[in-house]
Amino acid sequence: MTEPRTTRTAPLAGRVFVLGHLVRLTWRTDRTMTLLLTALMLSQTVAVALTGLSQRWLVDSVGLDTLSGLVGAVAAGAVGYALTAACGRVQANILVDLSDRVDVKISEEVLTSVATIPSLDHLETPGLLNRLSVLRRGTPALSASAWRLADAAATVTSVVISVWLLMDVSVLMGLLALLTLPPLWTGHRAQAVLRAARDAGAEHQRLERGLHHLCVDSATSQEARITGAGAVLDEEADRAWTASVRTLYRADLVASCWRLAGWACFTVSYLGALALVLHLALQGSATLGDLMLALTLGSRLRSQVRITVDSLGKVSEACQALSHYLWLRAYAREARRSGASAPRTLTGGIRLDAVSFTYPGAATPALTGIDLDLRPGTTVALVGDNGAGKSTLVNLLIGMHEPTGGTMTVDGVPVTAIAPESWRDRCTGAFQDFVAFELTARESVAVGAPGDTCAPPEAVDDALRRAGADRFVAALPDAGDTQLGRVHGGVELSRGQWQRVALARAFVRRDAALMVLDEPTAALDPQAEHDLYERFTQETGGRESGVTVLVTHRFSTVYMADHIVVLEKGRVSEQGTHDALMDRRGRYWKLFTTQARGYTLPEADRKEEP
Ligand SMILES: Nc1ncnc2c1ncn2[C@@H]1O[C@H](COP(=O)(O)OP(=O)(O)OP(=O)(O)O)[C@@H](O)[C@H]1O
Incomplete structure (x- = not known):
């Protein structure tokens, strides 16, 4: 601007x-x-x-x-x-x-x-x-x-x-x-x-x-x-x-x-x-x-x-x-700009046509010529090397940045014609650099509701369960009413536990039109991340009319997505289902097999296993 x-x-x-x-x-x-x-x-x-x-x-x-x-x-x-x-x-x-x-x-x-x-x-x-x-x-x-x-x-x-x-x-x-x-x-x-x-x-x-x-x-x-x-x-x-x-x-x-x-x-x-x-x-x-x-x-x-x-x-x-x-x-x-209200339920989905974005003062664009069609009810995984543009794309989708070129539409309406706060109210998300809200455990999740409202108790319970945080929260001295964080004399959580609370905060809005999960499980071990996403993809109730965008470097999670987008140097180099991309034997296949090899023991070592 x-x-x-x-x-x-x-x-x-x-x-x-x-x-x-x-x-x-x-x-x-x-x-x-x-x-x-x-x-x-x-x-x-x-x-x-x-x-x-x-x-x-x-x-x-x-x-x-x-x-x-x-x-x-x-x-x-x-x-x-x-x-x-x-x-x-x-x-x-x-x-x-x-x-x-x-x-x-x-x-x-x-x-x-x-x-x-x-x-x-x-x-x-x-x-x-x-x-x-x-x-x-x-x-x-x-x-x-x-x-x-x-x-x-x-x-x-x-x-x-x-x-x-x-x-x-x-x-x-x-x-x-x-x-x-x-x-x-x-x-x-x-x-x-x-x-x-x-x-x-x-x-x-x-x-x-x-x-x-x-x-x-x-x-x-x-x-x-x-x-x-x-x-x-x-x-x-x-x-x-x-x-x-x-x-x-x-x-x-x-x-x-x-x-x-x-x-x-x-x-x-x-x-x-x-x-x-x-x-x-x-x-x-x-x-x-x-x-x-x-x-x-x-x-x-x-x-x-x-x-x-x-x-x-x-x-x-x-x-x-x-x-x-x-x-x-x-x-x-x-x-500030006014605009139309964002749709309550997505029918057509989110489309990006030749979208590009350059950070203020940057010499080169972080994203160029992005064409995407994000359909309601699907989970889309963004993969790519460090600096490929995944987080930038996530920020564009949730309206934290506006495209400097091309158009992004929500159910056919350009996002620039939608009131920013209305679109943001329809989005939710969890991020690698999450915020540890030092409130009580339940409040820390409930504030994830849109605007200045708080989510009802049953939605908080459901979100805690889906984020795998219900058991450790129940074990806290005052369960969900326990004050979190040392600053206010509360109970300190481990980084992984804090991250699960942040995830629950994102999950509390099942009906969000767009849910972005930008490496929100980086503090969890691979098995915990896998279990979490497996449960997430099995329990799609309430997400039929919303898009979920997932950014992760763990391919054991990526393959569960309905659609995978590979970014390279700010451009989409490949996109499709896991099977289609594996058949293609392109960049995705290379990234997937390289990581899979890393988890497979060499033949000689395997023989020594009991
Ligand atoms: N705030 C910023 N200002 C200027 N340039 C930025 C900014 N944030 C990111 N970039 C640049 O934009 C490009 C894409 O960065 P981005 O963070 O989107 O990559 P990423 O794919 O999410 O990387 P990672 O996997 O490491 O998180 C990089 O070249 C980076 O240097």
């Missing part, structure tokens, strides 16, 4: 839309806290205005020599200060709490967007994964972005008030407003540099996390340690980390130079402005009060500009996450 139009910089309308969405999300998360936070922010702005006005009032009162004016000015200043001090802390705490809760909701939305993209291609596209990585780290900034923007607006208001007060001293002092421009502009440049570095370093950070995960994950660390690969992986991860840190460090350096330049301009100009007021005071055109006001407001202007630059920096960080968020939403929207 090509990239959607929404790219690095999100259009203004899109930003406004997402900001609106974030405000609604915040409102739905906690109305009381949202109202309270808004009130606190408004009171902060009032406090800033009050403090500024009190200073002006104070200076005026000194000039007029009125006690009531002085008292009023001090009181207004005190209220402003108290408001700032009291509200500031409470506001910061509520902001953190509310943002955390909104962050959880945004993370859920991001994961849902990714999960609803129908094919798996996006999970193998580095560009998308990099964006996702930056986005997932940026969701905290995103969740607070609306507030940060309000914060920045409040600070800008306070800058405007300060400048207005300074202009009262002298119109020339109003030029101090211009002082704010260099730090603001250079702060913006610095953020642009940091944003680019975060994007550029995402690939290295993802690599570092992936490699370190291999070293610490329980499923992979054993092999990493025993083969000694752990040290090499660790070194590679460190290299990736250093590269990403170097990128960020360099960006930090450049960003600091930009900021320094901005503040240098500010300081020089500020000193110039003070010299000007001093000059005016010496000439008698400005009072001592004016000089004091210029001094205090000038230094406050500095801290206000610093806060504004910080707030805008945070907004900029949020904008980066925002543009990736908008991009992801657009990508998911473009990738």
